[in-house]
Amino acid sequence: MKVVVQESPFEPGQMVADYQNSLPRGKHGGVVTFVGTMRDFNDGQDVAAMRLDYYPGMTEKHIEQVCEEAAQRWDIVDSLVVHRHGDIYPNDAIVLVAVWSAHRANAFDACRFIINYLKERAPFWKCETTPAGDKRWVEHNSRDPKAEVAAGSAPAKTAE
Amino acid sequence: MKVVVQESPFEPGQMVADYQNSLPRGKHGGVVTFVGTMRDFNDGQDVAAMRLDYYPGMTEKHIEQVCEEAAQRWDIVDSLVVHRHGDIYPNDAIVLVAVWSAHRANAFDACRFIINYLKERAPFWKCETTPAGDKRWVEHNSRDPKAEVAAGSAPAKTAE
């Protein structure tokens, strides 16, 4: 299991190939990956650039917890998460989640679980810049309609 | 949409990156990929090498049909399938399925659908070679327990 939060751009295919080379050879049957890419529009407005803030320490800890929870729930061989912070431009990879398993069903389920819970729990905040130079905080993420709502495991909401 | 059945080994990350570069930039939010890798064991026996036979023409046609069906069922941007035939060795990538979409849930669903139905319908046959040199045909694929059984769309079984 490896979790990396980094400022520099990365090539998802290269990260997956490099990590896979460190795994025992010939033991896993497949790998499912999700790569989230920066789009040049959001909520109907053009976006020229983005800054991604995070909470060093807490962010990595929560991604690791999500990966550990996935490894407890599904029979997987290993998982890798890479997430950018800092300045990001359209078409950049923002996040990579890769899960290796003997049977593909477990890798699909675990990969989807990790990205869904990472988006719910890991402290990252997107600040978008429009082509005119205006900045705005993204207020909420879109949800996967199939994401489970796990009572007690989502971030506490402070109803005021 | 692109479907390739080829004899030469391929680097999945490079195939995904190259195809993604041909897509309109900044329009898709993410890509889900599945890569199936040759293991060095199957049904409890060691496997040293494998030959993958196929039915040229019918195989490509059925993979294309599965990709088209996925594009009708889910709102996706594009899909890519690469599948090996011929001689394959442990740790080689056998199959790559990549699906791009604006919302990740559709890419997860469509990618899983394509690999499940490819495994059910596309005419490929694995012949494994043990370290001692014995050859044996693989008799059936493992199923994804979440695969739908679509009446009328699976290959006809000839009840004797």
Next chain:
Amino acid sequence: MNVTVRYFASMRDRMGCADEVVSIGGDASTVAAVWTMVSEGKPMPPSTLIAVNMSYTDAAAVLKDGDELAFFPPVTGG
């Protein structure tokens, strides 16, 4: 009429060839009838898959001149 019959994987081993052209009297024949000819009356192995002109079908399908018929075991790709 003539039909090309193709065999794949373990079916090819069983039949001893990759393909053959079968000549049938008359204008129509079913897949089952062609199987009986090429197999010399042996039963079709359970779970054999059948394709005509690269589309899945079943043993009751009717063939016409020039069709490509294929017999093969369950597929194991991916």
Next chain:
Amino acid sequence: MNVTVRYFASMRDRMGCADEVVSIGGDASTVAAVWTMVSEGKPMPPSTLIAVNMSYTDAAAVLKDGDELAFFPPVTGG
């Protein structure tokens, strides 16, 4: 006792700083009490998230000397 309070994203813009150390009389205080101090009595924005020592918690949580408390809006990573 002293508590470090950290703000992120739009909460940082609202509070005008990234972090501050808050001194509180006594041995214990709740998150809600610290919020009242740092905000000068303003209500907490709806859906504010709270973490103590990098674990999610709620406004009723009790703080001890040296804790790191954080306030931030809903997360938007991935």
